[in-house]
Amino acid sequence: MSKIxxxxxYAESHEYVKVEGEYGYVGITDYAQHELGxxxxxxxxxxxxxxxxxxxxxAVESVKAASDLIxxxxxxVVEVNDALxxxxxxxxxxxxxxxxxxxxxxxxxEVQNLMSAEAYKAFLGE
Amino acid sequence: MIHVSLPNDRQHKLPFYLAMEEYVAxxxxxxxxxFMWQVEPTVIFGRNQLIDSEVDIEYCKQHGIAMYRRKSGGxxxxxxxSNIMFSYITADTNVNFTFNKYMLMVEHVLQKLGIxxxxxxxxxIIIDGKKVSGNAFYHLSDRSIVHGTMLFDxxxxxxxxxxxxxxxxxxxxGVESVRQRVTTLNKxxxxxxxxxxxxxxxxxxxxxxxxxxxxxNYIAEIEQEYYSDEFVFGNNPAYSLHRKVRIEGVGEFDIRxxxxxxxxxxxxxxxxxxxVGDLDNMLLARLKGxxxxxxxxxxxxxxxxxxxxxxxxxxxxxxxxxxxxx
Numbered sequence: 166m167s168k169i170x171x172x173x174x175y176a177e178s179h180e181y182v183k184v185e186g187e188y189g190y191v192g193i194t195d196y197a198q199h200e201l202g203x204x205x206x207x208x209x210x211x212x213x214x215x216x217x218x219x220x221x222x223x224a225v226e227s228v229k230a231a232s233d234l235i236x237x238x239x240x241x242v243v244e245v246n247d248a249l250x251x252x253x254x255x256x257x258x259x260x261x262x263x264x265x266x267x268x269x270x271x272x273x274x275e276v277q278n279l280m281s282a283e284a285y286k287a288f289l290g291e
Numbered sequence: 292m293i294h295v296s297l298p299n300d301r302q303h304k305l306p307f308y309l310a311m312e313e314y315v316a317x318x319x320x321x322x323x324x325x326f327m328w329q330v331e332p333t334v335i336f337g338r339n340q341l342i343d344s345e346v347d348i349e350y351c352k353q354h355g356i357a358m359y360r361r362k363s364g365g366x367x368x369x370x371x372x373s374n375i376m377f378s379y380i381t382a383d384t385n386v387n388f389t390f391n392k393y394m395l396m397v398e399h400v401l402q403k404l405g406i407x408x409x410x411x412x413x414x415x416i417i418i419d420g421k422k423v424s425g426n427a428f429y430h431l432s433d434r435s436i437v438h439g440t441m442l443f444d445x446x447x448x449x450x451x452x453x454x455x456x457x458x459x460x461x462x463x464x465g466v467e468s469v470r471q472r473v474t475t476l477n478k479x480x481x482x483x484x485x486x487x488x489x490x491x492x493x494x495x496x497x498x499x500x501x502x503x504x505x506x507x508n509y510i511a512e513i514e515q516e517y518y519s520d521e522f523v524f525g526n527n528p529a530y531s532l533h534r535k536v537r538i539e540g541v542g543e544f545d546i547r548x549x550x551x552x553x554x555x556x557x558x559x560x561x562x563x564x565x566x567v568g569d570l571d572n573m574l575l576a577r578l579k580g581x582x583x584x585x586x587x588x589x590x591x592x593x594x595x596x597x598x599x600x601x602x603x604x605x606x607x608x609x610x611x612x613x614x615x616x617x
Contacts, residue, residue, distance in 0.1 A: 177432075177433075178432040178433065200385065200386055201386060201430075202386070205339075205364075206339040206528060208338065208339055208526070208528075221432075224338060224339075226337075226338060226339050226364040227364070227386075229364070229386050229387070229390065229414075230363070230386045230390075230427075230428030230429065230430045230435075231337070231338045231339070231362060231363050231364035231427075231428065231429055231430065232429075232430035233362075233429075233430065233431050235432045250529060
């Protein structure tokens with residue numbers, strides 16, 4: 166059973182966002198990392214790039230597949246998780262601790278379109 | 292499964308077919324879609340591959356072999372008119388399930404032709420222990436694209452040469468692994484390439500979808516991204532290089548540079564030279580973020596006085612050092 170963390174917001178494409186003030190930390194869920202298998206590369210945007218809710222902003226490549234990263238929120242990238250450049254496998258170890266991008270949210274109300282932990286759990290059918 | 296076909300048999304470059312896959316994935320109703328295509332000699336590297344360490348760029352240019360990046364994962368492949376590319380698009384998004392289901396379908400078609408084909412691991416189909424098909428997976432938000440090669444009568448010499456990086460260290464490894472592991476279907480069957488394609492469609496598909504002009508226009512739009520330098524080269528993953536340069540009267544320099552998207556991310560300089568100034572701030576920090584070209588680096592350092600950083604270091608030594616990096 167996949168790990169789901171309370172208090173985060175989840176997208177159907179298996180990204181999460183953890184909101185802290187005006188910022189959101191975006192990563193992939195435990196279900197997603199498990200589904201993809203061993204991650205070998207994370208294709209991340211640059212700082213100052215704009216992301217848009219529902220649009221792709223990069224990709225996670227595993228030994229099996231390259232999978233688009235779809236942003237659950239809109240805003241400006243203020244930080245990327247550089248540690249993933251050298252150790253992409255951190256995503257497998259703990260996808261919630263190892264977010265991919267930190268976004269300055271342009272519309273905090275967007276998270277209302279996402280699922281709660283409970284709703285995501287039901288969505289996964291677990 | 293639905294066979295997707297084009298209104299005419301015009302020749303297209305590789306990006307057209309990748310865009311066609313995307314069109315099917317993004318625009319068509321849920322379903323299983325399949326089509327095959329062939330291109331003039333082309334090297335296709337995986338989404339996150341460094342071209343320089345996968346491709347003999349000079350060889351490709353000399354022989355008119357096109358080079359493109361795809362959005363699926365995995366390694367570099369070579370395609371020509373005798374390498375039939377298979378594209379499968381489905382709404383199934385479970386990677387393992389989708390991959391296995393598709394690979395078994397293809398394996399079964401080959402077996403029906405009397406070929407002793409087997410799927411291995413997750414990505415290859417082999418005959419007699421030799422690879423005849425390699426497959427890659429691109430997972431969009433709610434669709435999956437699996438595409439792969441089917442070596443029918445491909446020029447294996449050109450394949451080996453073009454997908455061997457010119458870097459001497461990687462060279463032998465690449466050539467051997469490609470040449471030893473690959474085989475072509477025409478060694479096992481006597482039917483023509485067109486007969487083979489027809490057999491595949493008849494066995495995998497039960498209906499036909501002919502793309503219209505609107506679809507073609509949409510595909511032409513998606514296609515453009517694949518031609519852009521930003522997509523082909525800008526998506527090169529970060530890499531690091533290491534150079535040792537000896538400058539008479541100054542010392543030995545051990546340079547390490549990390550480059551991403553043609554920009555210097557990190558630079559480090561070690562050696563037995565004698566420091567008289569602040570190397571980090573006066574020299575190295577200035578190069579961070581600078582374009583990784585000889586000209587840009589020279590320009591950035593044009594106004595420094597090297598003798599105030601490293602003993603006996605002159606301006607021409609800086610030029611020499613940079614020249615030796617490239």
